[in-house]
Amino acid sequence: MKKQVKSKRSKGKSVESQDTVDNVKVKNQKPTVETVTPTTLETAPKKAKPVEVKHLLCLLGDESLVKEYSTVFQEQGISVLELKNLNTLKTSAKKITTALELTVVSGDNKRKNLDALNNALPENVPIITSTLTETLLSQTQSLQHRHRFVGIAAFPTLISNHLVELAPSLYTTKEILDSVITLFSAAKKETATVQDSVGMVMPRILCQIINEGLFTVQNDVASPNDIDEAMKHGTNYPHGPIAWGELIGFSTVAAVLDALYHNHHEERYRVAPLLRQMAIAGVFWKEKN
Amino acid sequence: MGAGIAHIAALKKFNVSLYDINEEVIRRSVERINFEMKRAVDKNKITDDDMKQALSRIKKRTNINDLDTCDLIIEAVLEDIKVKKDLFKKLDQIAHHTAILATNTSSLSVTSIASATKKPERVVGMHFFNPVYMMKLVEIVKGARTSDETMKSATAIAEQMGKKTVQAKDTPGFIVNRVARPFYGEAMKILGENVTSLEEIDRIVKRSGGFKMGPFELMDLIGNDVNLSVTESVYEQLYHDPRFQPSPIQKQLVEAGLLGKKTKQGFYNYDDK
Numbered sequence: 001m002k003k004q005v006k007s008k009r010s011k012g013k014s015v016e017s018q019d020t021v022d023n024v025k026v027k028n029q030k031p032t033v034e035t036v037t038p039t040t041l042e043t044a045p046k047k048a049k050p051v052e053v054k055h056l057l058c059l060l061g062d063e064s065l066v067k068e069y070s071t072v073f074q075e076q077g078i079s080v081l082e083l084k085n086l087n088t089l090k091t092s093a094k095k096i097t098t099a100l101e102l103t104v105v106s107g108d109n110k111r112k113n114l115d116a117l118n119n120a121l122p123e124n125v126p127i128i129t130s131t132l133t134e135t136l137l138s139q140t141q142s143l144q145h146r147h148r149f150v151g152i153a154a155f156p157t158l159i160s161n162h163l164v165e166l167a168p169s170l171y172t173t174k175e176i177l178d179s180v181i182t183l184f185s186a187a188k189k190e191t192a193t194v195q196d197s198v199g200m201v202m203p204r205i206l207c208q209i210i211n212e213g214l215f216t217v218q219n220d221v222a223s224p225n226d227i228d229e230a231m232k233h234g235t236n237y238p239h240g241p242i243a244w245g246e247l248i249g250f251s252t253v254a255a256v257l258d259a260l261y262h263n264h265h266e267e268r269y270r271v272a273p274l275l276r277q278m279a280i281a282g283v284f285w286k287e288k289n
Numbered sequence: 290m291g292a293g294i295a296h297i298a299a300l301k302k303f304n305v306s307l308y309d310i311n312e313e314v315i316r317r318s319v320e321r322i323n324f325e326m327k328r329a330v331d332k333n334k335i336t337d338d339d340m341k342q343a344l345s346r347i348k349k350r351t352n353i354n355d356l357d358t359c360d361l362i363i364e365a366v367l368e369d370i371k372v373k374k375d376l377f378k379k380l381d382q383i384a385h386h387t388a389i390l391a392t393n394t395s396s397l398s399v400t401s402i403a404s405a406t407k408k409p410e411r412v413v414g415m416h417f418f419n420p421v422y423m424m425k426l427v428e429i430v431k432g433a434r435t436s437d438e439t440m441k442s443a444t445a446i447a448e449q450m451g452k453k454t455v456q457a458k459d460t461p462g463f464i465v466n467r468v469a470r471p472f473y474g475e476a477m478k479i480l481g482e483n484v485t486s487l488e489e490i491d492r493i494v495k496r497s498g499g500f501k502m503g504p505f506e507l508m509d510l511i512g513n514d515v516n517l518s519v520t521e522s523v524y525e526q527l528y529h530d531p532r533f534q535p536s537p538i539q540k541q542l543v544e545a546g547l548l549g550k551k552t553k554q555g556f557y558n559y560d561d562k
Binding site for chain 2: 153158161162163164165190192193194195197200201202204205206208209211212213215216219220221222223226227229230231233234235236237238241266267268270
């Protein structure tokens with residue numbers, strides 16, 4: 001197959017040519033690859049985008065979340081690079097079209113990852129970062145190129161459903177947000193764009209439900225199993241709150257609640273002492289005896 | 290809700306006495322049971338014969354003294370502690386001495402209702418969910434003085450009615466109405482902070498969380514007055530624990546008479562439907 005090199009912009013030259021070649025290949029093998037609609041082309045004709053977008057998505061952060069996201073993208077034929085070592089970022093930086101940082105609980109690790117991505121990737125490559133315990137604004141305020149960051153409600157168990165919550169910060173450009181939305185629609189996910197806020201929508205509601213489930217166990221109102229059965233059969237919840245908390249990880253649930261607590265200074269986000277214990281030890285006090 | 294409970298009990302071969310002081314209420318209840326059962330026959334869920342037999346097992350009662358032969362009496366009157374206590378006082382006098390007295394309350398104290406009787410050990414909560422023929426769950430609620438034997442019998446009968454049972458101690462909201470509070474409360478808090486619109490919150494909860502209904506749709510279906518009064522009741526009973534603080538957004542809807550589907554407007558407008 002012949003290379004078609006488009007050289008309108010020298011900066012993006014190598015990437016674009018790579019795209020074109022790959023797309024021809026992919027087109028012949030998999031007719032389902034996402035096509036940019038004519039309207040998108042009309043609104044952005046100057047950029048001479050290739051007719052078909054070939055994504056290479058770089059994933060890093062919490063291992064189990066990386067796995068969940070990786071599966072979803074790969075199932076739709078989107079190439080994924082699971083980055084385990086930041087040192088290897090340099091060699092692949094030019095091919096990466098979007099990066100997704102999936103460390104749920106903000107801290108040194110997340111900062112290190114965001115810095116590395118921000119330094120290595122060309123400045124218009126979108127970087128999506130999970131923003132459940134710290135707003136996007138707070139994560140990126142002191143960074144260069146903060147226009148290219150988009151927040152996501154990346155929370156265990158949710159990506160297998162149909163919708164992804166995104167949040168731009170004050171600085172995020174429309175182009176960046178649009179390209180992230182396009183990426184998710186290529187992965188057959190719809191998106192909802194919400195305000196940049198701790199916990200966003202679904203994780204915030206979910207963590208509060210799980211917390212109340214644990215308060216209910218702690219107060220000895222009912223057994224964990226009966227609580228789960230009651231919520232599934234009494235009000236059609238997809239999972240019982242205790243089992244759901246276990247799937248997500250109690251330490252992650254506690255971290256989101258702590259962040260809400262500090263952000264709002266409100267007692268309603270107080271972590272149930274039993275949830276705190278589960279977050280640390282992973283077992284109910286009853287099971288230990 | 291009494292009609293719904295009578296419906297499934299009769300289908301599961303219990304002899305049922307459907308009681309109300311008002312004959313008209315009884316007539317309408319039986320009409321509704323008739324209607325629902327016919328639909329089940331149309332959908333091939335039960336046979337025509339099942340329906341006829343079930344309906345023949347339902348006796349209409351307007352005299353409370355006729356309930357003296359019942360083994361189990363399930364109360365499903367309005368959620369008013371005084372009304373319930375008065376009724377239980379009466380039931381305690383007329384019911385057979387081995388009968389179990391159950392309340393279908395969703396947010397009042399079983400212990401408090403039981404205190405109106407001379408035998409609180411035979412009083413238990415049997416909390417069904419609407420619509421009763423569809424929702425599988427019954428919460429069996431143990432009041433402070435409910436006996437283990439009463440708990441066992443109530444559980445066994447609910448299971449014979451084809452229900453899934455869970456056991457809960459008598460605490461505000463029991464399990465479901467307590468653990469579900471944040472589903473509504475946090476959604477309204479998020480709306481109040483303008484994180485996104487209520488339509489979007491509903492869409493996110495369904496499409497990202499996998500819930501069958503969004504919180505605002507569900508509040509409109511339940512009725513904002515009913516939903517608010519459950520929240521207020523739990524909040525009051527827990528001495529104003531901030532986790533259960535009612536939302537001013539919902540309070541305003543109720544004050545405006547925008548109760549939800551039943552008034553054609555709540556969080557959403559249902560005029561066209």
